[in-house]
Amino acid sequence: MDLRLGQVILRNPRAPASEPQKTFTFDAVYDANSKQRDLYDESVRPLIDSVLAGFNGTIFAYGQTGTGKTYTMQGAWMDPEKRGVIPNAFDHIFTHISRSQSDKQYLVRASYLEIYREEIRDLLDPNHGTARALELRESPETGVYVRDLTSCVCKSIKEIEEVMNVGNQARAVGATDMNEHSN
Numbered sequence: 001m002d003l004r005l006g007q008v009i010l011r012n013p014r015a016p017a018s019e020p021q022k023t024f025t026f027d028a029v030y031d032a033n034s035k036q037r038d039l040y041d042e043s044v045r046p047l048i049d050s051v052l053a054g055f056n057g058t059i060f061a062y063g064q065t066g067t068g069k070t071y072t073m074q075g076a077w078m079d080p081e082k083r084g085v086i087p088n089a090f091d092h093i094f095t096h097i098s099r100s101q102s103d104k105q106y107l108v109r110a111s112y113l114e115i116y117r118e119e120i121r122d123l124l125d126p127n128h129g130t131a132r133a134l135e136l137r138e139s140p141e142t143g144v145y146v147r148d149l150t151s152c153v154c155k156s157i158k159e160i161e162e163v164m165n166v167g168n169q170a171r172a173v174g175a176t177d178m179n180e181h182s183n
């Protein structure tokens with residue numbers, strides 16, 4: 001990895017020395033020594049700032065199992081240096097709201113879903129294990145949305161963390177089911 005050039009360089013160890021390396025260039029590259037805070041400040045903070053200004057924003061973690069998606073997104077909750085994108089974004093959003101002028105109003109709503117075997121499951125629905133899969137819909141006003149997805153209004157970091165914990169527990173049950181099916 002070349003963090004300065006934003007490049008990931010791949011070499012096949014079994015290939016003959018004459019085979020060229022493959023170089024992929026990105027806007028930014030972070031390796032195992034990168035700091036959560038640097039990733040947030042450089043690559044996430046500008047996106048959340050635009051969301052706070054009224055634009056849409058998406059952060060998408062994609063990769064093979066065990067490559068660090070959960071670590072990057074959630075991190076080690078109790079250690080401020082290891083907190084990932086989600087807790088840093090909660091902090092950023094609610095700090096911004098608390099400091100904003102009184103003529104502005106913000107409404108924060110949180111939903112939490114997972115796509116498991118091509119089906120959408122609502123992790124905030126207490127019956128999600130037995131409920132029917134949710135449907136993806138599109139409307140001219142709001143664009144793509146998930147019909148009947150639970151949405152919780154959150155007024156503080158504590159409230160949104162509670163919503164996330166409920167969803168995380170539903171996820172963990174899903175993972176156990178999956179393990180049982182594969183055994």
Ligand SMILES: Nc1ncnc2c1ncn2[C@@H]1O[C@H](COP(=O)(O)OP(=O)(O)OP(=O)(O)O)[C@@H](O)[C@H]1O
Binds near residue numbers: 070072
């Ligand atoms: N940058 C990092 N620094 C230290 N530890 C890390 C880092 N990234 C990942 N890890 C550790 O590597 C392991 C796998 O990471 P993680 O669980 O985040 O992967 P994942 O992509 O979410 O996997 P899965 O798709 O199976 O859920 C974890 O023990 C995690 O703590």
